[in-house]
Amino acid sequence: MPKESWIILSSADNVAVATAPVSEGATVGSIVARQKIDPGHKVALTDLPTGTPVVKYGQAIGRTTMDVKAGEHVHSHNLHFENDRLGVTATAAPEPASEADRARTFMGYRRADGRAATRNYIGVIASVNCSTTVCRAIAEAANRTILPHFEGIDGFVPIVHDQGCGMSGTGDGMTILHRTLAGYARHANFGGVLMVGLGCEVNQLTLYGQSGAGSSKRHFNIQDAGGSRRAVERALSVLREIAEEVGQARREPISIKEIIVGMQCGGSDGFSGITANPALGVAADLLAAAGGTSILSETSEIYGAEHLLRSRAVSEEVANKLDERIAWWENYVAMHGASLDNNPSPGNKRGGLTTILEKSLGAVAKGGRSPLTAVYGYAERVTAPGLVFMDTPGYDPVSATGQVAGGANVIAFTTGRGSCFGCRPAPSIKLSSNSALYAAMPEDMDIDCGTILDGGHTISSKGREIFELIIETASGRKSKSEEFGYGDNEFVPWHLGATL
Incomplete structure (x- = not known):
């Protein structure tokens, strides 16, 4: 068995990791495999009595549930979770960046608020699960009818989910949903955003601020638009205006x-x-x-x-x-x-x-x-x-x-x-x-x-x-x-x- 078929990650480890299939009876140095070991799996480097901490990366990963002989496969059948922590091992300094690295640039988009973007999308965000289907229909129609006219736009992205109603208007659930949707609405990779609600949900559009004509972030409710089909038509009209603005963005260092x-x-x-x-x-x-x-x-x-x-x-x-x-x-x-x-x-x-x-x-x-x-x-x-x-x-x-x-x-x-x-x-x-x-x-x-x-x-x-x-x-x-x-x-x- 070639030496490179096993790897020991730390001098403190009592297991090695097979980097290639190890057959029963194969040896590396003084170790004899007692059964077949698959790549990525562990083998004992020494005898490990019941209750012994198994050490990999120089840290405990659990304890043995039975006596384990050197060369035996170590896995779920003889190792279980136990909340051990070993002392922090010394680590080398982080990989340094050169002066040339620190001077590096990428070709990105500079937004009006100063943030940097790596893509130039327009988002169609559902405030509630009830507007998910309409948001998908809007994005699909916009990608088919509007996108071909704007080479500088990467696409229209539906951001849809299964929350927004049937939940408390306060507490962790609403706080996290609101923070997440607000984070996407302001994400630099969205040059513009349209948010669409149903109208009667807990997660009301008014929670996200009001914006109107001339803004790259706009919103409306399906119920106010007159239903699903009319909502798609209204959205396409709004997205054409947004696309005129977003399509002017160009990459720069x-x-x-x-x-x-x-x-x-x-x-x-x-x-x-x-x-x-x-x-x-x-x-x-x-x-x-x-x-x-x-x-x-x-x-x-x-x-x-x-x-x-x-x-x-x-x-x-x-x-x-x-x-x-x-x-x-x-x-x-x-x-x-x-x-x-x-x-x-x-x-x-x-x-x-x-x-x-x-x-x-x-x-x-x-x-x-x-x-x-x-x-x-x-x-x-x-x-x-x-x-x-x-x-x-x-x-x-x-x-x-x-x-x-x-x-x-x-x-x-x-x-x-x-x-x-x-x-x-x-x-x-x-x-x-x-x-x-x-x-x-x-x-x-x-x-x-x-x-x-x-x-x-x-x-x-x-x-x-x-x-x-x-x-x-x-x-x-x-x-x-x-x-x-x-x-x-x-x-x-x-x-x-x-x-x-």
Whole structure:
């Protein structure tokens, strides 16, 4: 068995990760595999008596539930979640940006309020689920009849959802929905917005401010327009006026410090924390060093690794905000009779991930090594540069929706199993953690990070490649998900509170 078929991630680890299929009886040094080990899965490097902490990435990921012999497969059958935290291990300095990096620009759109955009869309936003069908019909008709006359507009995007009525007008549910929709309505990648309501819903259009002729943000209710068909006709008339204004925008050089990247991982496998996530972390470090912003999220998927982020907080206030969000999540899942360890999905486990602690230690690698400068609530507007954290669920569409509402103008999404995702108005870049996935889904994956495993690239060089693609994408290069047409169905605001 060649040496490169196994990888040990830290000198403190008592398990290794198979980088290629390992057959029973194969050896590496003094280790003899006692059964077949699939790529991405763990093998014991030493005997592990019952109750022994299993250590990967230099951190505990759980404890053994039975005696495990050196060379045995370590997974759900003999490892279970236990909320251990080991001491914070020393980490190297973040990837530095050169003076040339700090002087870099991308070709973006400068909005009237000074913000920078990476795309030039027009949004058709539903205030309530009742106006969803009409908003889709409006966007479809506008893309068919108006868009061909305006080369500078990327498209008309329906932003639709299943909330807005049958809920309390106060409390967390309405606060989050309103903040999310308001974030999309003001998003820099929308040159103009039309918001459409029904008229009798809880989430009234008046909550979003009044705007009229001459404004790129307008709204009306279907009931006031005289019904669905007339609402579409009225909307097209309004959108033609908006398009005249938005279609005049042109790309111009803008400093990369105005790029805001929302970082996601979905369909993770045993390689995600070894290849794609740390490579994205390098790109995040480069962007932070150049003055840009990267948003790490998915609170339920950094659980067990939050102490590594906390140790990098720029102040105790920032650290305490992170602690508060972790405590909220512990109470939230307990209230519903669940555990944060329920998070790893069947696909995650088939890919080699056993516990939430293991998944989190790999997920947090997306944040690189830069200082943590701020912690935000879901869909709050992000204003701090550098690495920031936004509290979101681990469910990718909900998490990315919050990041875009907060201002992310690019999404970078790592996957080991093959998540398909778009997030208009923000372009979504897909990064595969293994080369088999990249070969199997070449029209969905933008970068193959699996080349790190075979020595073709280092984490640092692959991170630089991701950094360059982020800049190119911000400048207008279409991602694979954009080419396929993803992005109209992935707007999913976090649903909290009672349905009444």
